[in-house]
Structures are given as C-alpha cells and as structure tokens.
Amino acid sequence: MLAVEQLTTRYGSLTALHQATLRVDEGELITLVGPNGAGKTTLLTSIAGLLRPAEGRVVFEGRDVTGWDPARLVRAGLALVPERRRIFKDLTVAENLKLAGVTASAADRRDRLARLPEVFPILRDRWTTAAGFLSGGEAQQLAVARALMSDPRLLLLDEPCLGLAPTMVDVVFDLLADLRREGRTILVVEQQARRALSIADRAYVLRTGRIVAEGPAAELAQRSDLFEAYVGGGQS
Secondary structure (H helix, E strand, O other): OEEEEEEEEEEOOEEEEEEEEEEEOOOOEEEEEOOOOOOHHHHHHHHOOOOOOOEEEEEEOOEEOOOOOHHHHHHHOEEEEOOOOOOOOOOEHHHHHHHHOOOOOHHHHHHHHHHHHHHOHHHHOOOOOEHHHOOHHHHHHHHHHHHHOOOOOEEEEEOOOOOOOHHHHHHHHHHHHHHHHOOOEEEEEOOOHHHHHHHOOEEEEEEOOEEEEEEEHHHHHOOHHHHHHHHOOOOO
C-alpha cells in the first residue's frame, strides 16, 4: 500500500532524514520507534505532505505522491493524526467531526457521523461539548475520529500517547488494537516502544535520521541490545 523509497528531508542545511526506506502492506499495523529527535515525526510528516522531501519518493497505492499537498493526500485515502492532536478547541466534538468530513459526500458524512459514537463511546457522551474541555484521552480519541471521517485507506498517527495519563494510554492502545482488528492499515510513531511493539506486525527503528533496524515487531521487542543502543533501555 505504501512504499517510502530513499527519502531524505532537510530543514534548511540540516538533514533530518537520511534515505529512509520502508513499506506498509494492506492491513498491517507498523510502528516507528526511536529516541527523541530521531526523525520519526519528520518521516511521518514527509509522507503526509506537510514537508517536501529533498530526495527519494513516496508511493501510495501504486502512485508516486511525493510532494502532494495534504488535502490531495486525504482525498487519495491517507490521513494523519498529528502530534499534540491539533483539534479545534472552540468547536464542539460534533463540529470538529463535521468539519473533518468536508471531503466526503453529504450522505457519507452523515453515515460516518452516525457510526463514530459507537466506536468512541466517550465522544458520544461529549458530543456537544467544546473540544477545549476534553481530557487528554478524550481529545486524542477525537483526533483519531476526525481522521476517520475521511475513511482513510492508511492512517498515520504521531505520538498518540504523548502527555496522557497511564489509564488513558491504555485506552489509546486498546483503540489501536481495535482498529487493527477492523482491518485498518496503520503506521504509528510512538515513544512507548515496547508497548507499541506489542501490538504491531512489523517495526522500524530510527536514530539520527536513519533507519537502523527493521523486522517483525515481536522479534525486535526481544532484542535488549537494540533498546540499549538505539531506543533507550528505559523505554516501557
């Protein structure tokens, strides 16, 4: 479904991502792990069209989409849940979701709005609440639900557990597992490496802008040398 080929992204003269190559097959949950500053967010935002790569290409469902703007990528079936959620705090939960469905037909938008409260019961109870009054866990669920309003073929998530209380981290990981069981294709960046590996099919490890390891998530999770050298022995 997704192939990233030799992708290099720069911020001015600083190269943040060095010839990264990865793939995501349909129905997989893939995780990107690594220390802070490794280039994980840069890779995700380069795929999503928020940053323009200097070299390499992004192929999505057989089409070279390198350099496409984010709106065009959403219409093509790729949606990003950004770091720190970036929901519209002055709008209600329902208004955030309706706004996210502008690329869909009116009928599809109504159908998706009707289904989402069953997937996200917490949001059903907060439907008319301004998003700024949501807890961190509720806001993260709203961010995921907003991305699902475009019915994406590929869902990208950047640090979905960042800043959440432990009980809400459990909720987010349960949600990711549920989405995977539904057949969603997911690429997730997550700082809680061992937890992310426990639900993923495959994983890539980034450090200083380079992919330094890849393979089945269960196998990478057993490599203590990998965590000590590249991820950090303290990662939970």
